[in-house]
Amino acid sequence: MQRRGFSKEQVFKGDDAVLPVLIIGAGPVGLVLSILLTKLGINCTVLERNKAFSKHPQAHFINNRSMEIFRKIDGLVEEIQRSQPPVDLWRKFVYCTSLSGSILGSVDHIQPQDLEHVVSPVSVAHFSQYKLTMLLLKQLENLGFQTCVPESSEGNMQFREKKILMGHECVSIDTSNDFITVTASSVNNGKQVEKDIHCNILIGADGAGSTVRKLVGIDMRGEKDLQKLVSVHFLSKRLGQFLLKENPGMLFFIFNTEAIGVLVAHDLRQGEFVLQIPFYPPQQTIEDFSPKV
Template sequence: MTRTKPEIPVVIIGGGPVGLFLAICLLKKGIECRVLEKRKEPVPDSRSLGIHPVSLELFEEVGITEPFLSAGLKIRKGIALSEDKKLGEIFFENCRKPYNYILACPQFTTEKILRDELAKLNGHALITGATFQSFLEHEQSVEITYSTDQQTNQRISSNYVVGCDGKNSMVRQQASIHFSGKRYNDTYIMGDFEDTTDFGPDAAVFLPKEGLIECFPLPNGMRRWVVKTDEYIPKPGQLKLAALVQDRLGYDLFGVKSTMLSSFGVQQFLAETFAKGRVLLAGDAAHVVSPIGGQGMNLGWMDCRVLADSFAFLTNKNSEIAEQVFREYSENQTRIAKKVARRAEINMALGRRQRMPFFRNLFLKGMLHSPLKRKAAELFTMRGLDSWWV
């Protein structure tokens, strides 16, 4: 059994996009940390892909924007369509510069970039092949136990532990932090296909009466298709997705090269607190929102910025104020998470099967051809989360 001195200020459980970015933020502020990640390599598929302007601004603060801009594809416009006509357009170019677009970047690329940037700062910060087992909280420290392929019951002592280990967070569960919410009836099938459309770098959202179809460009000549389904499809296949697209839009995806297919349902969950003693939560460990709108990963990165600032503020401060500082982190990010969840609910409602789609389409057409279209663009790019509206 290996023991280390309690000299690591922060240990992060989970080295996905959120845990990696938190580590970068901490190291940039001179706060040493370690990340325990079970996977040895980045995820093998595209998964979360939309990087919003607010996140690009956070990346710029820590000097990691350029590799994302080189690898990603800039989406400057979204088009809303019914089965047979255009309802309107949203121009992200009219939003705040310089990041007046959504950057499409597959998650495997995002994780690789973040791993590389973290290695430049500290080659020992990321411990891969490490399976978190448990933690024991003491008055002045937290002792974390984990295992690797080489050795079990390894221990590392830290001032704080941060759970960035996803919606089924073991850190949250062991801290006895309640996680409440609900599962929606909404289900979807999605796949990445070779781009055979004429949309180029634009995103397209179709709103036929049978349910939403989203169509987003990806780097390397690919395009993500997301289709609303009447029920969960346990074994998604290319033929099923292609049949749904053809039935609703008349567009042919049969025989088109596909690299990823999956089905998913929708959940909304929120931890009762993001801070309990020396245990903190960020990302999906703290909040789960609908993936429709692609804001969950970005919300986690926003957690990281505030949490890193909190740790930096507490450096050389009396530890008695830590509880207040982290309570403010929890309360602030809870408010933002609830707002993001409300926006996601609106997106889902607009994409559901409609008995009378005329009224929904009329509403959207009016919004996209009025002064509100700039506000709509800001909502889709995660602006205004600190305001009262929506």
């Protein structure tokens, strides 16, 4: 969203400052965008509702187009390629009755053109999202960004450019002036606080359930809730070693009468996994997936 008062020469005066660009959401999209804008000489600030970055691995397969965009960020592609597991450990999808049971089939999902730079100058990659987030934050730090939480001394500072303001949730948007006003809610010393932030351009990078999208009245198109999954993130060096020896792969589709699930091997050598289990409410509740079960 952009209002007509856009000016690169905006004067900053305390909390009434009008930021050139405000990005809502410090996921991969918000962080990459803030790096690219800064490199183009456009100052921005990021609001993130979570107080800390997630350690849940989430995404792991990075497609060619994302890697092409990452080429614009100094050394990022090289660092991902250096840090990811060797491709032979993640090129296969394995279909089985259990991890130690019969293999129903296995498919090599890497095409020669994925690696030989035929369709793209840069190959696909297998690298957990939380590790990517750490690399992006390092890049932002090098560009002069500060990550602040509401309780810290920096958190009480005025809303300035080159900040990632953690623990700040965008709760309303007002476009009735020459600039856009975003109300950010945060908890400071146990108290809920709301502050207004003004900007010329507002970018909603707040994910699939985007609050920005809803607040500006844009409908979600297409089918919703295609599948509900419970994700169990765990570390097991033993399982990693077993699969490295028996049948290395990236995804293990497990089908048997006791359980159905997809095991995502984020890193077999480190033994880092996520087990995704289909979840069918209201027949099932989240208590059915307690750590004991």
